[in-house]
Each structure stands twice: as C-alpha cells, then as structure tokens.
Amino acid sequence: MVIKQAEFVKSVADTNFYESSFPEIALVGRSNVGKSSLINFITNRKKLAKTSSTPGKTKLINYFLINKSFLLVDLPGYGYAEVSKKEKTNWAEFLEVYLKESKNLKCVYLLLDIRRTPTNQDEQMLNFLYFYRIPFKIVVTKIDTLSRSQVNDHLIIICNKLGITKNDIIVSSSQDKKGIDELLNSIESFVG
Ligand SMILES: Nc1nc2c(ncn2[C@@H]2O[C@H](COP(=O)(O)OP(=O)(O)O)[C@@H](O)[C@H]2O)c(=O)[nH]1
Ligand SMILES: [Mg+2]
Structure with missing residues (x-):
C-alpha cells in the first residue's frame, strides 16, 4: 500500500466517537511513546499529527482519513505518573467503550517504547484486546x-x-524511517 492522501478529519473528546462507514485502524500506547510521530512518518507528512516532547493532558481522539478509504484513529495516551487512580479508571472505562462500540474497528496497533518494560496499563490494554477478540499488532x-x-x-x-x-x-523508528513496509503491509491486510 502507498499512502497518497492523508487528512485530519476530527478531534473528539471522551465518548462522542466519530461515526462513519470507513474501516478504522487504532493506535494506542502510553503518552510519549511516539504515536503522533508514527502517523506523520507513515503518511510522509511533517505536521499532520502534533508531536510533543512533554506529555499533553488533553484526552482527545484524533481521526485521520487515509487515501479516502480508511481512518487512522489516534487514541489518548495513558501513563502519566501524576494521574490519579480515579483518572486511570476513567481512562480504562473510556477505552473499553471505544473497543466495544467501534463496529468498524479492524485492528489495534499497540505501541511500546523499545527502552521501556511494558507497564500494567500496557498489559491491561492487551487484555482488553484479547477479551474483545480485536486483532492487534505490537x-x-x-x-x-x-x-x-x-x-x-x-x-x-x-x-x-x-x-x-x-x-x-x-x-x-520514525526518526530513522524504519519499519514502514511492515507497517503499511500490515495495515493493508486489515483494510484492503
Ligand atoms: N529517537 C526517537 N524519538 C522519537 C521517535 N518517535 C518519536 N520520538 C520522540 O518522542 C517524543 C514523543 O513523540 P510523540 O509522537 O509526540 O508521542 P505520542 O505522545 O505518543 O504522540 C517526541 O519528542 C518525539 O520527537 C523515534 O522514532 N526516535
Ligand atoms: Mg500524540
């Protein structure tokens, strides 16, 4: 697959998910893992998704329409150290609602930083994916x-x-532009 066209569609807060008939590919992972950078890398656009070296706090879902045929869904990052237990629970509930309600969800890409041992929230995410039988790739x-x-x-x-x-x-590596063929082939196998 070649990404010829990519456009930002919408940001939504909380569970007001964007409804469309396009298949959805979701990206999840802890804050700062490199989700926005990966979106820019695979779409070959420098600033399609906003990147930041400091974790942001806004919990938005960003939708990007690719080749006018499928949506890349950038889910809110998790894992801020300063977040309360209650907020962590809210995040997990919110994520569960998305996974349960998104009828067009084809695959979830769970991002992990090579330098870090996966956290409990990474494991919890994986457990959701198994539980709801959602195809995933790490x-x-x-x-x-x-x-x-x-x-x-x-x-x-x-x-x-x-x-x-x-x-x-x-x-x-978004920085060294590594892995794009595997990523695009994988995505294509779910939306093609
Ligand atoms: N060295 C390196 N840094 C990266 C890479 N991808 C992202 N980063 C950096 O990691 C930080 C967080 O990236 P971002 O894409 O905003 O992460 P997000 O919070 O998951 O969307 C930024 O400072 C990026 O420049 C990569 O492949 N290599
Ligand atoms: Mg981001």
Missing part, C-alpha cells in the same frame, strides 16, 4: 535509540512480559 518504537544487540535484548524482555512472540511485533 509496534515497538524508537529503535534508533539503542544498538542492534540492545534492541534484541529488549525485544525478549517485552515478549516475556507480555506473553507474545517476535512475530507479533513490528519494529520501527
């Missing part, structure tokens, strides 16, 4: 930050922690 981001052997070591840690295999993982 995308490991920022592999440019480690050496090749460190990347391999960290992939093993991630696999062990989440009970997955390397076949479930796409490795990527």
Whole structure:
C-alpha cells in the first residue's frame, strides 16, 4: 500500500466517537511513546499529527482519513505518573467503550517504547484486546535509540512480559524511517 492522501478529519473528546462507514485502524500506547510521530512518518507528512516532547493532558481522539478509504484513529495516551487512580479508571472505562462500540474497528496497533518494560496499563490494554477478540499488532518504537544487540535484548524482555512472540511485533523508528513496509503491509491486510 502507498499512502497518497492523508487528512485530519476530527478531534473528539471522551465518548462522542466519530461515526462513519470507513474501516478504522487504532493506535494506542502510553503518552510519549511516539504515536503522533508514527502517523506523520507513515503518511510522509511533517505536521499532520502534533508531536510533543512533554506529555499533553488533553484526552482527545484524533481521526485521520487515509487515501479516502480508511481512518487512522489516534487514541489518548495513558501513563502519566501524576494521574490519579480515579483518572486511570476513567481512562480504562473510556477505552473499553471505544473497543466495544467501534463496529468498524479492524485492528489495534499497540505501541511500546523499545527502552521501556511494558507497564500494567500496557498489559491491561492487551487484555482488553484479547477479551474483545480485536486483532492487534505490537509496534515497538524508537529503535534508533539503542544498538542492534540492545534492541534484541529488549525485544525478549517485552515478549516475556507480555506473553507474545517476535512475530507479533513490528519494529520501527520514525526518526530513522524504519519499519514502514511492515507497517503499511500490515495495515493493508486489515483494510484492503
Ligand atoms: N529517537 C526517537 N524519538 C522519537 C521517535 N518517535 C518519536 N520520538 C520522540 O518522542 C517524543 C514523543 O513523540 P510523540 O509522537 O509526540 O508521542 P505520542 O505522545 O505518543 O504522540 C517526541 O519528542 C518525539 O520527537 C523515534 O522514532 N526516535
Ligand atoms: Mg500524540
């Protein structure tokens, strides 16, 4: 698949999801994992999605229409240290509503930073995906930050922690433009 066209459609707050007939591909992961950068990378647009080195607090879902044929859905990031237990619960409930109600959801890409051990919220996300039988792929981001052997070591840690295999993982770097063929082929297999 080649992405020829990408446009921002809408931001929505909370559970006022955007209704359309387009298939949806959702991106989730902790705040700062590199979701916006990945969207810009695969669409070859510098500023389609806003990137930030400091975690933002606004909980918005951003919808991007790709090739006028499917939606990339950027779900709010999780994992701010300063967030209260109640807010964490709200986030989990909100996410569960999206996963349950989005009839056009084809696949969820769960992003993980290669340098970090997956958190409880990453595991909770994965459990939701299993529970609702939603197809998913793990995308490991920022592999440019480690050496090749460190990347391999960290992939093993991630696999062990989440009970997955390397076949479930796409490795990527938005900075060094790595992983685009695997990402686009994978997305195409769900929306094609
Ligand atoms: N080294 C490196 N940094 C990255 C990469 N992707 C994103 N970042 C940085 O990580 C920070 C958070 O990125 P962003 O895309 O806004 O993350 P989001 O919160 O998940 O949307 C920014 O400072 C990015 O420049 C990558 O592939 N390599
Ligand atoms: Mg973002």
